[in-house]
Amino acid sequence: MLRTDTGRLSLILLFTPFALWILLLIVLPQIGIGYLSLQVKLAPRVYEFGLANYFEFLNEPIYWNTLLRTAWISVLVTVLALLVGFPVAYYIAKIARKRSRAALFLLCLIPLWVSDLVRAFGWILLLRETGVFSSLLQGAGLIGEPVELLYNDVTVVMGLVYTVVLFMIVPLVSTMDGMDNALIEAGYNLGGSRFTVLRRIVIPYAMPGIVAGCIIVFMLCAGSYLTPVLLGGKNSMWFTEQIYQQFITRYNWEAGATFGCVLLAFTSLAVWLGLKLTGQNLASTVAKD
Amino acid sequence: MNVAAPNSGFLRGVYGGYMLLFFLYLAAPLIVAGVFAFNDSNFPALPWNGFTLKWFFGTESPKIGMFHDSRLLRGIGNSLYIGVIVSAMAVAVGTCNAFLFERKQFPFKGFFYILMIVPLVIPGVILGISILVFASMIANGADDAIGIELGMLRPGIPLVILGQFSFLTTITSLVIAARLRKFDTTLEDAALNLGATRFRVLSTITLPFLAPAMFSAFVVAFLVSFENFNTTLMLVGPDAPLTITMYDRMVKVGSTPVLNAVSFFLMVGSGVLALLSVLVNRRKTEE
Numbered sequence: 001m002l003r004t005d006t007g008r009l010s011l012i013l014l015f016t017p018f019a020l021w022i023l024l025l026i027v028l029p030q031i032g033i034g035y036l037s038l039q040v041k042l043a044p045r046v047y048e049f050g051l052a053n054y055f056e057f058l059n060e061p062i063y064w065n066t067l068l069r070t071a072w073i074s075v076l077v078t079v080l081a082l083l084v085g086f087p088v089a090y091y092i093a094k095i096a097r098k099r100s101r102a103a104l105f106l107l108c109l110i111p112l113w114v115s116d117l118v119r120a121f122g123w124i125l126l127l128r129e130t131g132v133f134s135s136l137l138q139g140a141g142l143i144g145e146p147v148e149l150l151y152n153d154v155t156v157v158m159g160l161v162y163t164v165v166l167f168m169i170v171p172l173v174s175t176m177d178g179m180d181n182a183l184i185e186a187g188y189n190l191g192g193s194r195f196t197v198l199r200r201i202v203i204p205y206a207m208p209g210i211v212a213g214c215i216i217v218f219m220l221c222a223g224s225y226l227t228p229v230l231l232g233g234k235n236s237m238w239f240t241e242q243i244y245q246q247f248i249t250r251y252n253w254e255a256g257a258t259f260g261c262v263l264l265a266f267t268s269l270a271v272w273l274g275l276k277l278t279g280q281n282l283a284s285t286v287a288k289d
Numbered sequence: 290m291n292v293a294a295p296n297s298g299f300l301r302g303v304y305g306g307y308m309l310l311f312f313l314y315l316a317a318p319l320i321v322a323g324v325f326a327f328n329d330s331n332f333p334a335l336p337w338n339g340f341t342l343k344w345f346f347g348t349e350s351p352k353i354g355m356f357h358d359s360r361l362l363r364g365i366g367n368s369l370y371i372g373v374i375v376s377a378m379a380v381a382v383g384t385c386n387a388f389l390f391e392r393k394q395f396p397f398k399g400f401f402y403i404l405m406i407v408p409l410v411i412p413g414v415i416l417g418i419s420i421l422v423f424a425s426m427i428a429n430g431a432d433d434a435i436g437i438e439l440g441m442l443r444p445g446i447p448l449v450i451l452g453q454f455s456f457l458t459t460i461t462s463l464v465i466a467a468r469l470r471k472f473d474t475t476l477e478d479a480a481l482n483l484g485a486t487r488f489r490v491l492s493t494i495t496l497p498f499l500a501p502a503m504f505s506a507f508v509v510a511f512l513v514s515f516e517n518f519n520t521t522l523m524l525v526g527p528d529a530p531l532t533i534t535m536y537d538r539m540v541k542v543g544s545t546p547v548l549n550a551v552s553f554f555l556m557v558g559s560g561v562l563a564l565l566s567v568l569v570n571r572r573k574t575e576e
Binding site: 006010011013014015017018021022025026027028029030032033036084087088090091094095104107108110111113114115116117118119120121122123124125126130131132135136162181184194215219222223224225226230240243244247248253256257260263264267268271 | 294304308317404
C-alpha cells in the first residue's frame, strides 16, 4: 500500500512540470494563434469570428506565391542536401578508417555549433560586390568589374544547403555505421555492378536515415529566416519573413497568426506525408538518440 | 582492402577530392568571418592591410573594439543571463521528464512521448509568435479584468526565456533520458536492500550517474540558446541578446570588422564549451 502511494506521488511530481511545460508553452499557445487567426477585424477592438483571414490569404497571390516558393525551394534544398550529403556520410561511415572516422564526423559537426548569423555573415563577406570572391576574380583578371553574387536564388539555395546539410549527414552516418561490409561484398560476389549494389543494398539499408534527414532538413528549411533574408535580400519572398512583417512591422497580428497556422499546417502535412509514404514514425525518426 | 571503397585508384582520388571540396565549403564562410576580425581596415574585405587586435580592444573611433562597444557588451551580458537561466530550467525539467518516461508507466504514455518531441518539429518562428500571442492574451485579459499590468508577459527577457525553454527542454530530456536508459537498476535495488532511503539512493547513486549527461545537456542548451535567432526575434524587447544586436548592426549600420570580432569570439566560445562537454563525458565513461 505504502509502495503504491509513494509511486503515485512521485508520478504526479514528475508529471506536473511536463504537463505545465507542454500545456502552457506548446498546446495553449498553438490554440491561441489558431483562435487569433479566426478573429476578423471589423473596426478597432471590434472582432467577428470567421474565416475571412484565410480567404484574404487565398485571394492575395503574393501571399500564397510566397508559400509555394518557400515550399518549392525547401524541396529543392532537401534533394540537394541529400545528394551532397550522402557521399560524405558514406565516406565517413564506410570508407574512412576507424581513427579518422571520429575526427571527420566531429569536423562535420563544428559548423553546427556556429550561429546561423555568423555563417550567413561569412557568406555575405565572400559573395558580395566588394567580397572576397569578387576581389579574387578581379585579381586573377577573369572579370573587369566587381560582381555581385548575393541576392539571387542560386545563392539562397546554396546558403540553405550549407545550413542544413549537417542535419542530413548525422542521421545518415548513424544508420550506415551499423551496416556490415559483408552485405556489400555479397552484392559484388553475386555479380552486382557498383550501381546495383548502391541501389539494391546500400540505399534500402540507409532508408530510415534518409527519411529522418529529409524530414529534419525540410522542416528547418521551411522554417528558416536568416539565410533567405540575408542572402536573398529584400525581395527574397520567404514565408517566415511574411509572418515577421505582419507581426512586427505592420502589427497585423490576425494576419500573422493566419500565416503561422498555414505554415504549421503545411509543414505538419509534409512531415506526416513523408512518414506515411515511408512507413516510419515520428518518435523513432526525430529522437533516435 | 575495404570493399566499400571504389576499387580504382583514380575513383578513390576523385572521391577524396570531393570530400576535400566539401570540407572547404563547410569551412570557407567560418574562416572568412573569423579572419577579417584581425584585418587592419575599416571594412571586412580584401585587401589585407596587416594584423591588428583593434577590433577587439580598440578604443578610438572608428576602430572601437567589441570589448569597448557598450551595446555589444550588453548583448553579451543579456545572452549569458538568458542562457544560464534557460539552460538550468531546461535541465531541471528535462531530468524530471527523463525519469517520467524511462521509469514510470502511465496511460497514454506513447501519446505524451510524441507531445514531448513535438516542440522540435515546430518551426522556431511559430513557437515565437504563438508564445507572444498567448502571453499577450493573458496580459490583456489581466489588464481588462482586474486592471493589473503584467509587464513580464510583454516582449522582453522573460518571454525570450520561456520561448527558448519551450524547445530546449525537448533536447535536454532526450539527452538525459538516453543516459538514464543505460543505468543498471540493480544498483538502486542493492542500495535499497542495504537500508538506504529513496532520497539517499537518488542523491548518491542515480544523480551522480546522470551528472555527465546533465552537464552535456546544459552545455548544449546554453549554446543553442546563445545562438538562437528565430524564436528570440519574435519575443525580444528592449534588452536584446547578442545575436539580435548583431543582426540589427548588420542590417542598419552595415558590416564592420567588429562583427567579425564578435563572430570569432562566438566560434571560440562554442568550440571551447563543446570540447569541455566531450572531455567531461569521456572521462566519466572511462571510469
